[in-house]
Amino acid sequence: MKDTTDTYTIVVRDRFFKLTKAQMQRDAPNYFTSHFLDSSGQCLTRIMEISRDPFLFELVLKYLNGYQIFPIHPTLVPPCSTPETAIGDLRADAEFYQLKELVNLCRSKEAPKSAPTVRFTSSQIAVITGYFNSTADGIAPSESFEQYISRFYPTLLSEERYNAASTGMLTLASAAPSQLSRFLIVNGWSERIVRAVVKRDMSSVERWELLGWKRDVSTPGVRHVILFVKIWTAPGFETPLDPSTLSVRHLYGSDKVVDTKKMTFVAQLIAADNTANGKLVEMRRPYVQDGKVIQNTKSTIPGLTQYDSITDSFCAAQKPVFGDINVYT
Template identity: 25%
Template structure:
Protein backbone atom coordinates (compact mmCIF):
# COMPACT_ATOMS: atom_id res chain seq x y z
CA UNK A 1 0.00 0.00 0.00
CA UNK A 2 1.30 3.44 -0.94
CA UNK A 3 2.51 5.48 2.02
CA UNK A 4 0.25 8.40 2.92
CA UNK A 5 1.80 11.35 4.73
CA UNK A 6 0.55 11.96 8.26
CA UNK A 7 0.28 15.20 10.17
CA UNK A 8 0.03 15.87 13.90
CA UNK A 9 -2.38 18.41 15.35
CA UNK A 10 -1.91 19.22 19.05
CA UNK A 11 -4.85 20.80 20.85
CA UNK A 12 -4.31 21.74 24.51
CA UNK A 13 -1.81 18.94 24.91
CA UNK A 14 -3.84 16.26 23.09
CA UNK A 15 -2.37 14.89 19.87
CA UNK A 16 -4.43 13.97 16.82
CA UNK A 17 -3.13 12.38 13.63
CA UNK A 18 -4.51 13.43 10.25
CA UNK A 19 -3.73 11.84 6.91
CA UNK A 20 -3.21 13.75 3.68
CA UNK A 21 -6.55 12.54 2.33
CA UNK A 22 -8.27 13.83 5.47
CA UNK A 23 -6.82 17.32 5.31
CA UNK A 24 -7.71 17.50 1.61
CA UNK A 25 -11.33 16.69 2.40
CA UNK A 26 -13.46 19.85 2.36
CA UNK A 27 -10.51 21.83 1.07
CA UNK A 28 -8.97 24.33 0.63
CA UNK A 29 -8.89 24.80 4.36
CA UNK A 30 -6.66 25.74 7.30
CA UNK A 31 -4.89 22.37 7.27
CA UNK A 32 -4.01 22.39 3.58
CA UNK A 33 -2.69 25.94 3.97
CA UNK A 34 -0.47 24.95 6.92
CA UNK A 35 0.72 21.50 5.88
CA UNK A 36 0.78 21.77 2.08
CA UNK A 37 1.77 25.42 1.77
CA UNK A 38 4.87 27.43 2.53
CA UNK A 39 4.41 27.60 6.29
CA UNK A 40 6.83 26.12 8.85
CA UNK A 41 4.27 23.39 9.64
CA UNK A 42 4.74 22.00 6.14
CA UNK A 43 8.26 20.99 7.21
CA UNK A 44 7.54 19.87 10.77
CA UNK A 45 4.17 18.28 9.94
CA UNK A 46 3.09 19.40 13.38
CA UNK A 47 0.55 22.07 14.33
CA UNK A 48 -0.21 23.31 17.84
CA UNK A 49 -3.42 25.20 18.60
CA UNK A 50 -5.54 26.11 21.60
CA UNK A 51 -8.85 25.02 20.08
CA UNK A 52 -11.18 22.50 21.75
CA UNK A 53 -9.99 18.87 21.55
CA UNK A 54 -13.54 17.63 22.21
CA UNK A 55 -14.91 19.48 19.19
CA UNK A 56 -11.95 18.35 17.10
CA UNK A 57 -13.13 14.77 17.45
CA UNK A 58 -16.20 15.81 15.48
CA UNK A 59 -13.98 17.66 13.01
CA UNK A 60 -12.03 14.45 12.41
CA UNK A 61 -15.25 12.52 11.76
CA UNK A 62 -16.19 15.15 9.18
CA UNK A 63 -12.76 14.92 7.55
CA UNK A 64 -13.31 11.16 7.27
CA UNK A 65 -16.41 11.86 5.23
CA UNK A 66 -18.92 10.95 7.93
CA UNK A 67 -22.12 12.85 8.64
CA UNK A 68 -21.70 14.41 12.07
CA UNK A 69 -25.02 16.26 12.11
CA UNK A 70 -27.53 16.13 13.60
CA UNK A 71 -25.69 15.57 16.87
CA UNK A 72 -26.64 12.62 19.03
CA UNK A 73 -26.07 12.19 22.75
CA UNK A 74 -22.98 10.06 22.19
CA UNK A 75 -21.34 12.82 20.17
CA UNK A 76 -21.64 15.25 23.07
CA UNK A 77 -18.99 14.25 25.59
CA UNK A 78 -18.84 17.67 27.26
CA UNK A 79 -21.12 19.40 29.73
CA UNK A 80 -22.41 21.79 27.05
CA UNK A 81 -25.94 21.66 25.72
CA UNK A 82 -26.43 20.24 22.24
CA UNK A 83 -27.21 23.75 20.97
CA UNK A 84 -23.95 25.09 22.41
CA UNK A 85 -21.97 22.21 20.92
CA UNK A 86 -23.51 22.87 17.51
CA UNK A 87 -22.76 26.60 17.61
CA UNK A 88 -19.22 26.05 18.89
CA UNK A 89 -18.68 23.41 16.23
CA UNK A 90 -19.67 26.00 13.64
CA UNK A 91 -17.18 28.45 15.16
CA UNK A 92 -14.41 25.87 14.85
CA UNK A 93 -15.50 25.00 11.30
CA UNK A 94 -15.11 28.68 10.44
CA UNK A 95 -11.68 28.76 12.05
CA UNK A 96 -10.52 25.67 10.17
CA UNK A 97 -12.11 27.07 6.97
CA UNK A 98 -14.22 23.96 6.42
CA UNK A 99 -16.93 25.46 4.23
CA UNK A 100 -18.85 22.21 3.88
CA UNK A 101 -19.13 21.76 7.63
CA UNK A 102 -20.11 25.42 8.11
CA UNK A 103 -23.00 24.94 5.68
CA UNK A 104 -24.06 21.75 7.46
CA UNK A 105 -24.08 23.60 10.78
CA UNK A 106 -26.12 26.43 9.28
CA UNK A 107 -28.73 23.94 8.08
CA UNK A 108 -28.84 22.29 11.50
CA UNK A 109 -29.17 25.52 13.47
CA UNK A 110 -32.86 26.21 13.45
CA UNK A 111 -33.60 29.88 12.80
CA UNK A 112 -35.12 31.52 15.82
CA UNK A 113 -38.63 32.72 15.37
CA UNK A 114 -38.69 36.44 15.84
CA UNK A 115 -42.26 36.47 17.13
CA UNK A 116 -42.81 39.82 15.45
CA UNK A 117 -45.79 41.74 16.74
CA UNK A 118 -47.69 44.61 15.18
CA UNK A 119 -49.89 47.17 16.89
CA UNK A 120 -52.95 48.18 14.92
CA UNK A 121 -54.58 51.56 15.56
CA UNK A 122 -58.01 51.91 14.00
CA UNK A 123 -60.60 54.65 13.77
CA UNK A 124 -63.77 55.22 11.79
CA UNK A 125 -63.78 58.99 11.37
CA UNK A 126 -66.97 60.86 10.43
CA UNK A 127 -64.87 63.33 8.48
CA UNK A 128 -63.69 63.22 4.88
CA UNK A 129 -61.18 66.05 4.95
CA UNK A 130 -58.42 63.57 5.93
CA UNK A 131 -58.20 62.49 2.30
CA UNK A 132 -57.35 65.18 -0.22
CA UNK A 133 -58.97 63.00 -2.86
CA UNK A 134 -61.90 60.86 -1.76
CA UNK A 135 -61.32 58.53 -4.71
CA UNK A 136 -57.76 57.69 -3.64
CA UNK A 137 -56.81 55.96 -0.39
CA UNK A 138 -53.15 56.95 -0.87
CA UNK A 139 -53.69 60.71 -1.01
CA UNK A 140 -53.67 61.99 2.56
CA UNK A 141 -54.28 65.61 3.44
CA UNK A 142 -51.67 66.53 6.04
CA UNK A 143 -53.73 69.51 7.18
CA UNK A 144 -56.84 67.34 7.40
CA UNK A 145 -55.03 64.74 9.50
CA UNK A 146 -53.69 67.43 11.82
CA UNK A 147 -57.21 68.77 12.22
CA UNK A 148 -58.45 65.25 13.00
CA UNK A 149 -55.70 64.79 15.58
CA UNK A 150 -56.68 68.02 17.31
CA UNK A 151 -60.18 66.71 18.00
CA UNK A 152 -59.10 63.17 18.92
CA UNK A 153 -60.28 62.07 22.36
CA UNK A 154 -59.64 58.93 24.46
CA UNK A 155 -61.87 56.16 23.18
CA UNK A 156 -62.00 57.51 19.63
CA UNK A 157 -59.64 54.77 18.41
CA UNK A 158 -59.43 51.04 18.92
CA UNK A 159 -56.08 49.28 19.40
CA UNK A 160 -55.05 45.65 19.06
CA UNK A 161 -51.90 43.63 18.38
CA UNK A 162 -51.57 40.97 15.69
CA UNK A 163 -48.98 38.49 14.45
CA UNK A 164 -47.24 38.69 11.10
CA UNK A 165 -49.58 36.04 9.72
CA UNK A 166 -52.63 38.19 10.47
CA UNK A 167 -50.91 41.29 9.13
CA UNK A 168 -50.25 39.56 5.81
CA UNK A 169 -54.00 38.96 5.46
CA UNK A 170 -54.98 42.55 6.13
CA UNK A 171 -54.43 43.77 2.60
CA UNK A 172 -52.09 46.30 1.07
CA UNK A 173 -50.61 49.09 3.17
CA UNK A 174 -48.88 52.33 2.34
CA UNK A 175 -45.39 51.65 3.71
CA UNK A 176 -43.40 54.30 5.51
CA UNK A 177 -40.20 53.45 3.64
CA UNK A 178 -41.87 54.42 0.35
CA UNK A 179 -42.24 58.05 1.43
CA UNK A 180 -38.79 59.57 1.08
CA UNK A 181 -39.28 62.98 -0.55
CA UNK A 182 -40.24 66.19 1.25
CA UNK A 183 -44.00 65.75 0.93
CA UNK A 184 -43.72 62.08 1.81
CA UNK A 185 -41.77 62.74 4.99
CA UNK A 186 -44.28 65.43 5.94
CA UNK A 187 -47.03 62.84 5.61
CA UNK A 188 -45.06 60.34 7.71
CA UNK A 189 -44.54 62.95 10.44
CA UNK A 190 -48.26 63.78 10.50
CA UNK A 191 -49.21 60.09 10.84
CA UNK A 192 -46.62 59.62 13.59
CA UNK A 193 -48.10 62.59 15.47
CA UNK A 194 -51.60 61.16 15.10
CA UNK A 195 -50.47 57.74 16.34
CA UNK A 196 -48.71 59.30 19.32
CA UNK A 197 -51.84 61.25 20.22
CA UNK A 198 -53.82 58.00 20.00
CA UNK A 199 -51.58 55.64 22.01
CA UNK A 200 -48.94 57.81 23.66
CA UNK A 201 -45.18 57.70 23.19
CA UNK A 202 -45.07 54.40 21.31
CA UNK A 203 -41.40 54.71 20.29
CA UNK A 204 -40.42 54.73 23.97
CA UNK A 205 -42.38 51.48 24.34
CA UNK A 206 -40.48 49.79 21.51
CA UNK A 207 -42.71 50.45 18.49
CA UNK A 208 -42.10 52.22 15.21
CA UNK A 209 -44.38 53.27 12.37
CA UNK A 210 -44.54 50.66 9.63
CA UNK A 211 -47.43 51.70 7.41
CA UNK A 212 -51.05 52.74 7.11
CA UNK A 213 -54.20 52.57 5.04
CA UNK A 214 -56.82 55.33 4.84
CA UNK A 215 -60.04 54.52 3.00
CA UNK A 216 -62.96 56.73 2.09
CA UNK A 217 -66.36 55.63 3.43
CA UNK A 218 -68.90 56.59 0.78
CA UNK A 219 -72.34 57.90 1.64
CA UNK A 220 -74.89 55.06 1.38
CA UNK A 221 -77.05 55.20 -1.72
CA UNK A 222 -80.18 55.43 0.37
CA UNK A 223 -78.81 58.46 2.21
CA UNK A 224 -79.18 56.76 5.58
CA UNK A 225 -75.63 57.44 6.78
CA UNK A 226 -72.73 59.82 6.62
CA UNK A 227 -69.52 59.53 4.60
CA UNK A 228 -66.24 59.34 6.45
CA UNK A 229 -62.78 57.82 6.53
CA UNK A 230 -61.41 54.52 7.81
CA UNK A 231 -58.02 55.03 9.46
CA UNK A 232 -55.69 52.08 9.92
CA UNK A 233 -52.16 52.64 11.25
CA UNK A 234 -49.67 49.80 11.79
CA UNK A 235 -46.80 50.00 14.27
CA UNK A 236 -44.04 47.39 14.23
CA UNK A 237 -42.31 46.08 17.33
CA UNK A 238 -38.58 46.80 17.40
Protein backbone atom coordinates (compact mmCIF):
# COMPACT_ATOMS: atom_id res chain seq x y z
CA MET A 1 0.00 0.00 0.00
CA LYS A 2 1.37 3.38 -0.92
CA ASP A 3 2.13 5.89 1.79
CA THR A 4 -0.39 8.33 0.27
CA THR A 5 -3.22 6.01 1.36
CA ASP A 6 -2.19 6.12 5.01
CA THR A 7 -4.99 7.34 7.23
CA TYR A 8 -4.75 9.51 10.31
CA THR A 9 -7.35 10.14 13.01
CA ILE A 10 -8.32 13.63 14.13
CA VAL A 11 -10.56 13.98 17.19
CA VAL A 12 -12.37 17.32 17.11
CA ARG A 13 -13.96 17.59 20.55
CA ASP A 14 -15.99 14.34 20.64
CA ARG A 15 -16.11 13.59 16.89
CA PHE A 16 -13.67 11.43 14.93
CA PHE A 17 -12.46 12.26 11.42
CA LYS A 18 -10.13 10.38 9.06
CA LEU A 19 -7.52 12.21 7.00
CA THR A 20 -5.17 10.75 4.40
CA LYS A 21 -1.64 11.85 3.70
CA ALA A 22 -2.71 13.02 0.24
CA GLN A 23 -5.46 15.18 1.73
CA MET A 24 -3.26 16.87 4.32
CA GLN A 25 -0.64 17.65 1.66
CA ARG A 26 -3.13 19.50 -0.55
CA ASP A 27 -2.41 22.85 1.15
CA ALA A 28 0.95 22.07 2.74
CA PRO A 29 2.93 22.76 4.80
CA ASN A 30 0.27 23.09 7.46
CA TYR A 31 -0.65 22.15 11.02
CA PHE A 32 -1.49 18.56 10.00
CA THR A 33 1.76 17.83 8.17
CA SER A 34 3.83 19.28 11.02
CA HIS A 35 1.97 17.13 13.55
CA PHE A 36 1.73 13.82 11.68
CA LEU A 37 4.85 13.78 9.49
CA ASP A 38 8.56 14.34 9.96
CA SER A 39 10.76 16.36 7.60
CA SER A 40 11.12 13.37 5.27
CA GLY A 41 7.38 12.76 5.11
CA GLN A 42 7.37 9.70 7.37
CA CYS A 43 4.66 9.12 9.97
CA LEU A 44 5.28 10.46 13.48
CA THR A 45 1.87 9.69 15.00
CA ARG A 46 -1.57 8.74 13.74
CA ILE A 47 -3.89 10.60 16.11
CA MET A 48 -4.51 14.22 17.04
CA GLU A 49 -7.00 15.79 19.47
CA ILE A 50 -8.01 19.43 19.05
CA SER A 51 -10.61 21.74 20.61
CA ARG A 52 -12.07 23.30 17.48
CA ASP A 53 -15.55 23.36 15.93
CA PRO A 54 -16.38 19.92 14.45
CA PHE A 55 -18.98 21.44 12.12
CA LEU A 56 -16.38 23.75 10.62
CA PHE A 57 -13.96 20.85 10.35
CA GLU A 58 -16.41 19.16 7.97
CA LEU A 59 -15.90 22.12 5.63
CA VAL A 60 -12.13 21.93 6.09
CA LEU A 61 -12.24 18.23 5.18
CA LYS A 62 -14.32 18.92 2.05
CA TYR A 63 -11.76 21.55 1.05
CA LEU A 64 -8.88 19.09 1.55
CA ASN A 65 -10.80 16.63 -0.64
CA GLY A 66 -10.73 19.20 -3.44
CA TYR A 67 -14.47 19.91 -3.31
CA GLN A 68 -16.07 23.32 -3.78
CA ILE A 69 -17.17 24.64 -0.39
CA PHE A 70 -18.52 28.04 -1.45
CA PRO A 71 -21.22 29.10 -1.26
CA ILE A 72 -21.62 27.20 2.01
CA HIS A 73 -24.65 24.93 1.81
CA PRO A 74 -27.25 25.76 4.52
CA THR A 75 -26.96 22.22 5.94
CA LEU A 76 -23.22 22.77 6.52
CA VAL A 77 -23.57 26.07 8.38
CA PRO A 78 -22.69 25.43 12.06
CA PRO A 79 -25.52 25.78 14.58
CA CYS A 80 -26.03 29.33 15.89
CA SER A 81 -24.10 30.73 12.90
CA THR A 82 -25.13 32.46 9.71
CA PRO A 83 -23.52 31.84 6.30
CA GLU A 84 -21.72 35.18 6.73
CA THR A 85 -20.33 34.51 10.22
CA ALA A 86 -19.48 30.94 9.20
CA ILE A 87 -17.07 32.30 6.58
CA GLY A 88 -15.31 34.40 9.23
CA ASP A 89 -15.12 31.46 11.64
CA LEU A 90 -13.88 29.16 8.86
CA ARG A 91 -11.13 31.67 8.07
CA ALA A 92 -10.12 31.65 11.77
CA ASP A 93 -9.89 27.85 11.66
CA ALA A 94 -7.96 27.96 8.38
CA GLU A 95 -5.43 30.26 10.07
CA PHE A 96 -5.19 27.84 12.98
CA TYR A 97 -4.62 24.88 10.65
CA GLN A 98 -2.14 27.02 8.66
CA LEU A 99 -4.02 26.39 5.39
CA LYS A 100 -2.87 29.47 3.52
CA GLU A 101 -4.86 28.86 0.34
CA LEU A 102 -8.06 28.31 2.32
CA VAL A 103 -7.41 31.53 4.27
CA ASN A 104 -7.15 33.47 1.00
CA LEU A 105 -10.24 31.74 -0.35
CA CYS A 106 -12.27 32.71 2.73
CA ARG A 107 -11.07 36.30 2.51
CA SER A 108 -12.21 36.48 -1.11
CA LYS A 109 -15.69 35.32 -0.08
CA GLU A 110 -16.15 37.64 2.91
CA ALA A 111 -18.58 40.44 2.15
CA PRO A 112 -16.61 43.67 1.62
CA LYS A 113 -17.56 46.50 3.90
CA SER A 114 -19.30 49.31 2.15
CA ALA A 115 -17.36 52.53 1.92
CA PRO A 116 -17.95 54.51 5.13
CA THR A 117 -20.24 57.45 4.74
CA VAL A 118 -18.56 59.23 7.63
CA ARG A 119 -14.96 59.59 8.70
CA PHE A 120 -13.67 57.88 11.82
CA THR A 121 -13.82 60.32 14.69
CA SER A 122 -11.67 58.41 17.14
CA SER A 123 -10.03 55.18 18.15
CA GLN A 124 -10.52 53.94 21.68
CA ILE A 125 -9.44 51.05 23.87
CA ALA A 126 -11.98 48.71 25.40
CA VAL A 127 -11.51 45.77 27.73
CA ILE A 128 -13.86 42.79 27.56
CA THR A 129 -13.98 40.61 30.66
CA GLY A 130 -15.76 37.41 31.57
CA TYR A 131 -15.22 33.72 32.22
CA PHE A 132 -16.11 30.27 30.96
CA ASN A 133 -15.83 26.66 32.08
CA SER A 134 -12.68 25.34 30.41
CA THR A 135 -11.18 22.10 29.19
CA ALA A 136 -8.83 20.26 31.54
CA ASP A 137 -5.80 21.97 29.99
CA GLY A 138 -7.40 25.40 30.54
CA ILE A 139 -6.96 26.36 26.88
CA ALA A 140 -10.46 26.32 25.40
CA PRO A 141 -14.12 26.53 26.53
CA SER A 142 -15.78 23.26 27.49
CA GLU A 143 -19.28 24.72 27.15
CA SER A 144 -21.14 26.12 24.17
CA PHE A 145 -20.51 29.63 22.91
CA GLU A 146 -24.11 30.60 23.67
CA GLN A 147 -23.65 29.58 27.32
CA TYR A 148 -20.61 31.71 28.08
CA ILE A 149 -20.88 34.75 25.79
CA SER A 150 -23.58 36.26 28.06
CA ARG A 151 -20.94 36.52 30.82
CA PHE A 152 -18.70 38.86 28.82
CA TYR A 153 -19.08 42.65 29.12
CA PRO A 154 -17.09 45.59 27.73
CA THR A 155 -15.66 48.66 29.44
CA LEU A 156 -13.87 51.64 27.92
CA LEU A 157 -10.35 52.34 29.17
CA SER A 158 -8.36 55.54 29.17
CA GLU A 159 -4.88 55.30 27.66
CA GLU A 160 -3.38 55.57 31.15
CA ARG A 161 -5.51 52.72 32.51
CA TYR A 162 -4.81 50.61 29.44
CA ASN A 163 -1.06 51.07 29.79
CA ALA A 164 -1.26 49.96 33.42
CA ALA A 165 -3.71 47.09 32.91
CA SER A 166 -2.09 45.63 29.80
CA THR A 167 1.33 45.08 31.36
CA GLY A 168 2.25 41.46 30.77
CA MET A 169 -0.60 40.77 28.35
CA LEU A 170 -0.16 37.92 25.87
CA THR A 171 -0.28 38.15 22.07
CA LEU A 172 0.34 35.84 19.13
CA ALA A 173 3.61 37.67 18.54
CA SER A 174 4.76 36.87 22.08
CA ALA A 175 4.30 33.11 21.65
CA ALA A 176 7.37 30.91 21.69
CA PRO A 177 7.43 28.25 18.93
CA SER A 178 6.34 25.59 21.42
CA GLN A 179 3.39 27.77 22.49
CA LEU A 180 2.11 28.71 19.03
CA SER A 181 -0.58 26.02 18.80
CA ARG A 182 -2.01 26.97 22.21
CA PHE A 183 -1.89 30.67 21.40
CA LEU A 184 -3.67 30.13 18.07
CA ILE A 185 -6.49 28.35 19.90
CA VAL A 186 -6.79 31.19 22.44
CA ASN A 187 -6.63 33.84 19.71
CA GLY A 188 -9.40 32.07 17.79
CA TRP A 189 -11.99 32.00 20.57
CA SER A 190 -10.91 35.45 21.79
CA GLU A 191 -11.69 36.99 18.39
CA ARG A 192 -15.05 35.22 18.35
CA ILE A 193 -15.92 36.70 21.75
CA VAL A 194 -14.88 40.20 20.65
CA ARG A 195 -16.89 39.92 17.42
CA ALA A 196 -20.05 38.95 19.34
CA VAL A 197 -19.67 41.58 22.09
CA VAL A 198 -18.98 44.40 19.62
CA LYS A 199 -22.07 43.42 17.61
CA ARG A 200 -24.23 43.10 20.73
CA ASP A 201 -23.11 46.06 22.83
CA MET A 202 -21.66 48.72 20.53
CA SER A 203 -23.08 50.78 17.69
CA SER A 204 -21.13 52.65 14.99
CA VAL A 205 -17.96 50.64 15.49
CA GLU A 206 -16.41 50.53 12.04
CA ARG A 207 -13.66 48.07 12.86
CA TRP A 208 -11.78 46.56 15.78
CA GLU A 209 -8.48 44.85 16.55
CA LEU A 210 -7.68 42.34 19.29
CA LEU A 211 -4.57 43.72 20.99
CA GLY A 212 -3.97 40.88 23.43
CA TRP A 213 -5.29 39.04 26.44
CA LYS A 214 -4.72 38.03 30.02
CA ARG A 215 -6.13 34.97 31.71
CA ASP A 216 -6.43 33.42 35.14
CA VAL A 217 -6.80 29.66 35.50
CA SER A 218 -6.27 29.55 39.27
CA THR A 219 -9.79 28.14 39.73
CA PRO A 220 -9.82 24.53 38.43
CA GLY A 221 -12.11 24.17 35.43
CA VAL A 222 -12.76 27.92 35.12
CA ARG A 223 -10.90 30.42 32.95
CA HIS A 224 -11.23 34.13 33.70
CA VAL A 225 -10.45 36.23 30.63
CA ILE A 226 -9.45 39.85 29.96
CA LEU A 227 -9.39 40.88 26.28
CA PHE A 228 -7.89 44.21 25.21
CA VAL A 229 -9.45 45.60 22.04
CA LYS A 230 -8.88 48.71 19.93
CA ILE A 231 -12.05 50.05 18.33
CA TRP A 232 -12.54 52.66 15.64
CA THR A 233 -15.80 54.54 16.09
CA ALA A 234 -17.83 56.87 13.89
CA PRO A 235 -20.40 59.56 14.79
CA GLY A 236 -23.36 57.94 16.51
CA PHE A 237 -21.19 55.66 18.63
CA GLU A 238 -23.18 54.44 21.61
CA THR A 239 -22.37 51.70 24.05
CA PRO A 240 -23.14 50.62 27.62
CA LEU A 241 -19.40 50.57 28.28
CA ASP A 242 -19.58 52.86 31.30
CA PRO A 243 -19.24 50.28 34.11
CA SER A 244 -21.50 52.31 36.39
CA THR A 245 -24.47 51.50 34.11
CA LEU A 246 -23.87 47.74 34.47
CA SER A 247 -25.40 46.86 31.08
CA VAL A 248 -28.45 49.16 31.38
CA ARG A 249 -28.73 49.92 27.69
CA HIS A 250 -31.58 52.45 27.86
CA LEU A 251 -29.75 54.84 30.22
CA TYR A 252 -27.22 56.75 28.12
CA GLY A 253 -27.56 57.84 24.49
CA SER A 254 -29.27 60.23 22.15
CA ASP A 255 -32.84 60.90 23.37
CA LYS A 256 -32.43 58.40 26.23
CA VAL A 257 -32.68 58.97 29.99
CA VAL A 258 -29.27 60.65 30.03
CA ASP A 259 -28.80 62.46 26.72
CA THR A 260 -25.48 62.88 24.92
CA LYS A 261 -25.45 66.62 25.56
CA LYS A 262 -23.69 68.41 28.42
CA MET A 263 -24.10 66.79 31.84
CA THR A 264 -22.59 66.78 35.34
CA PHE A 265 -21.51 63.68 37.28
CA VAL A 266 -21.89 63.83 41.06
CA ALA A 267 -19.91 61.54 43.37
CA GLN A 268 -22.13 60.97 46.41
CA LEU A 269 -20.36 59.39 49.41
CA ILE A 270 -22.73 58.23 52.14
CA ALA A 271 -21.66 57.55 55.74
CA ALA A 272 -23.32 55.15 58.16
CA ASP A 273 -24.38 58.01 60.44
CA ASN A 274 -25.06 60.51 57.61
CA THR A 275 -22.27 62.78 58.82
CA ALA A 276 -19.19 64.12 57.03
CA ASN A 277 -16.84 62.08 59.24
CA GLY A 278 -18.71 58.79 59.56
CA LYS A 279 -17.80 55.38 58.16
CA LEU A 280 -18.27 55.17 54.39
CA VAL A 281 -20.94 52.57 53.60
CA GLU A 282 -22.25 53.53 50.16
CA MET A 283 -21.25 55.37 46.99
CA ARG A 284 -23.65 56.68 44.38
CA ARG A 285 -23.09 58.60 41.16
CA PRO A 286 -26.16 60.49 39.99
CA TYR A 287 -26.23 62.61 36.84
CA VAL A 288 -27.40 66.21 36.58
CA GLN A 289 -28.70 67.39 33.21
CA ASP A 290 -30.89 70.38 32.37
CA GLY A 291 -31.29 71.03 36.10
CA LYS A 292 -32.68 67.54 36.69
CA VAL A 293 -31.06 64.98 39.00
CA ILE A 294 -31.04 61.50 37.47
CA GLN A 295 -30.40 58.68 39.93
CA ASN A 296 -28.54 55.48 39.13
CA THR A 297 -30.59 52.71 37.56
CA LYS A 298 -30.61 49.14 38.77
CA SER A 299 -28.41 46.68 36.90
CA THR A 300 -29.92 44.28 34.37
CA ILE A 301 -27.15 41.71 34.85
CA PRO A 302 -28.42 38.48 36.49
CA GLY A 303 -27.29 38.36 40.11
CA LEU A 304 -26.97 42.15 40.38
CA THR A 305 -30.48 43.37 39.57
CA GLN A 306 -31.13 44.57 43.14
CA TYR A 307 -28.20 47.02 43.13
CA ASP A 308 -28.00 50.65 41.99
CA SER A 309 -25.05 51.82 44.11
CA ILE A 310 -21.68 50.61 45.41
CA THR A 311 -21.77 48.93 48.82
CA ASP A 312 -19.97 46.05 50.53
CA SER A 313 -22.77 43.68 49.52
CA PHE A 314 -22.68 44.89 45.90
CA CYS A 315 -18.92 44.38 45.65
CA ALA A 316 -19.19 40.88 47.13
CA ALA A 317 -22.03 40.01 44.73
CA GLN A 318 -20.43 41.33 41.55
CA LYS A 319 -17.11 39.52 42.02
CA PRO A 320 -18.40 36.01 41.20
CA VAL A 321 -20.62 37.40 38.43
CA PHE A 322 -17.60 38.84 36.61
CA GLY A 323 -15.21 36.12 37.74
CA ASP A 324 -13.07 38.30 40.03
CA ILE A 325 -11.61 37.55 43.44
CA ASN A 326 -13.37 39.35 46.32
CA VAL A 327 -10.68 41.68 47.63
CA TYR A 328 -12.90 44.71 48.24
CA THR A 329 -12.46 46.38 51.64
